[in-house]
Amino acid sequence: MAYDEHLGDRIRQILKSKNVQFYDKKMMGGLVFMVNDKMCCGIHIDKKYGDSLLMAKIGMEAYETEIRKAVCLPMDFTGRPMKGYIFVIPEGFDLETDLEYWIEKALEFNKTVE
Numbered sequence: 001m002a003y004d005e006h007l008g009d010r011i012r013q014i015l016k017s018k019n020v021q022f023y024d025k026k027m028m029g030g031l032v033f034m035v036n037d038k039m040c041c042g043i044h045i046d047k048k049y050g051d052s053l054l055m056a057k058i059g060m061e062a063y064e065t066e067i068r069k070a071v072c073l074p075m076d077f078t079g080r081p082m083k084g085y086i087f088v089i090p091e092g093f094d095l096e097t098d099l100e101y102w103i104e105k106a107l108e109f110n111k112t113v114e
Helices: 005-017 059-066 096-112
Strands: 022-027 030-035 038-046 051-057 072-076 081-088
Touching (some): 005 022, 005 030, 005 038, 030 051, 038 096, 051 096, 059 081, 059 096
Antiparallel strands (some): 022 030, 030 038, 072 081
């Protein structure tokens, strides 16, 4: 099962509309968008969930608030959630405004990381 290519195109369009320099690369069976040579957001196929999930690197401060939302899951590859990363289920990014919200969260955090 491949990641959702349409979602990849939607993310590219949002990044371009914000004049963000980025590149994408296939990683871990999904697609990751790199901004400032750092992982910013991406798409992951979750076998347990059975669908493409949006991954966003938002940092611990935002994570504490956002993880409480019903559309969010901890980013967990190995049995231990990765700190500061979040998965968003499709219902959380179906609308363009929702997807843009998560991309903006990831971009905000990306600016703070050395």
